[in-house]
Amino acid sequence: MASFTLHGIPVSRGIAIGRAHLLAPAALEVKHYLIGEEQVEDEVQRLQDAIATVHRDLQTLWKDLPSDAPAELGAFIDVHVLILSDPMISEQPLNIIRSRHYNAEWALVTQIDELSAQFDEIEDAYLRERRNDIQQVGERVLKVLTGTESKLPRLANVDEASAHMIVVAHDISPADMLQFRDRAFGGFVTDLGGQNSHTAIVARSLDIPAAVGMFNASALIAQDDWVIIDGDAGVVIVDPTPIVLDQYRERQAQLTRERKKLGKLKKTPAITRDGTAVSLMANIELPEDCAAAMEAGASGVGLFRSEFLFLGRTGYHNRLPSEDEQFESYRKAVVAMKGRPVTIRTLDIGADKPLDTAEETALNPALGLRAIRYCLAEPQMFLVQLRAILRASAFGPIKMLIPMLAHAFEIDQTLIMVEQAKAQLRAANRKFDAAIPVGAMIEIPAAALTLPLFVKRMDFLSVGTNDLIQYTLAIDRVDHEVAHLYNPLHPAILQLLATTIAVGAKAGIPVSVCGEMAGDIKLTRLLLGMGLREFSMHPAQILAVKNEVLNSDLTTIVPRTRKILRTYETSAIAEAVELLRAV
Ligand code: PEP
Ligand code: MG
DSSP states (O other), X not given: OOOEEEEOEEEEOSEEEEEEEEEOOGGGGOOOOBOOGGGHHHHHHHHHHHXXXXXXXXXXXXXXXXXXXXXXXXXXXXXXXXXXXSHHHHTHHHHHHHHHOBOHHHHHHHHHHHHHHHHHTOSSHHHHHTHHHHHHHHHHHHHHHHTOOOOOOOGGGOOTTGGGEXXXXXOOOHHHHHHHHTSOEEEEEEXXXXXXXXXXXXXXXXXXXXXXXXXXXXXHSOXXXXXXXXXXXXXXXXXXXXXXXHHHHHHHHHHHXXXXXXXXXXXXXXXXXXXXXXXXXXXXXXGGGHHHHHHTTOSSEEEEEGGGGTTTTTTTTOOOOOHHHHHHHHHHHHHHTTTSOEEEEOOOOOOSOTTOOGGGSOSSGGGSSOHHHXXXXXXXXXXXXXXXXXXXXXXSXXXXXXXXXXXXXXXXXXXXXXXXXXXHHHHTTOOOOTTOOEEEEEOSHHHHTOHHHHHHHOSEEEEOHHHHHHHHHTOOTTOGGGGGGOOTTOHHHHHHHHHHHHHHHHHTOOEXXXXXXXXXXXXXHHHHHHTOOEEEEOGGGHHHXXXXXXXXXXXXXXXXXXXXXTOOOHHHHHHHHHHHTTO
């Protein structure tokens, strides 16, 4: 077979080379037929038994979770248990069997399709992607019903080829990913998924090369095909020629050598060759991630995406984490960071109605009632979070970060609510840091163009380049059809970024970058050249960025960066940024 290349979305670094192991989706093999009245109760029983089996399987997975498993995996299994217990899955398909006389598989697929369509209408990108969780739960039940449970080869049978197995699937559930942990499993490729999909999140936390959003990779790749995943480029090469294979093997070996070398930098302070100190912080999703942040030598947490504490419960449970529960999570994080600052971002989520009807759902969810807009519209819920964060600030240095601000009145309202939360805590005799710094995320172009409003009111700024790019270039960040237009080096982005850093420095308030740009070593020098001194990224990226910092000399980088900021041709910018790495 001729070699071919597929392009998708890079979600996790590194190179994997191995043979494809295909996981076939059960939904494709489902038979649809009508049953007779006398078979209805047997069919109902068959579905109930399959659901009970999956319940038991998930409980076993949860119980056998290795102690070093990423925290997300447990949380994702929880989500699957909740979905499976929800009457929408555990009862509604039974009603379909009874009322329409569909066979069990058909009834289940009908209901899953119906729920998935409703999820597609949800505003919030993260919640929208939970649609995949529902499908994965459905897949599990289907596999039990059809007897096609796809288990991976047992470890004892793993030979040289499968020791470097690349899992190729339409989609992989986090629970299924557990199966791969203890195997010499090289990487994975999925048709579905985006930057925010849980497969991407888990891949990053396991530090495994992966490419998602590959459209029809699982149909094009055959069992046992040789596959190369270039996790940095989001490229998959199928059946490579011997020359290409050799080149990638060489690159892979080089990456392994580099990683080993980087491991020695954990305790080295991040200081440029000309003596400028730089702070490298971690982005975390759950308090448990602090262990990885400490292990990588992070100087603090620059972004705690607090919405992960809320996800998976709204909609299924219909309740939000209580003040005490949130407080416990924030306290855990600040204690784990042992005196290093923890920046907690307040809830960045869309509407709290996962099963909204289409009429109620905004047409442009990314431009809808998100993040601070949502919090200000739900003041009681917001106050609960503000009090929880404030209470945790009695246990170590905490900063509060507010997402998606664009208007002065939003800042003012937020600050009034912070004061209100403080007053409530004082009245209840609760301890907190009265001088807690409050900062703004600069992630809407309007904010980056009206910085004086922000520096006057806020203690620090953090640039969310992921959304700044989305809103400046008008590209939905979860739509893979426009992913190729998502260019951090677009001159408009560089202008907004450089201005924000410069205005912050002039006003004497700290500015960090916490979007994906901060963890991209190809951009480290450019950001240093713009004057950035605080970077926040996934813990797995910290040492590589530190290595860049250690080898940078601002005396040569700054004048070159100024020149880049006067350049408007994207190709010339890309070339000049690449050359920066050579100085
Ligand atoms: C960003 O927008 O760059 C950011 C860091 O926030 P999130 O990716 O969570 O939207
Ligand atoms: Mg953002």
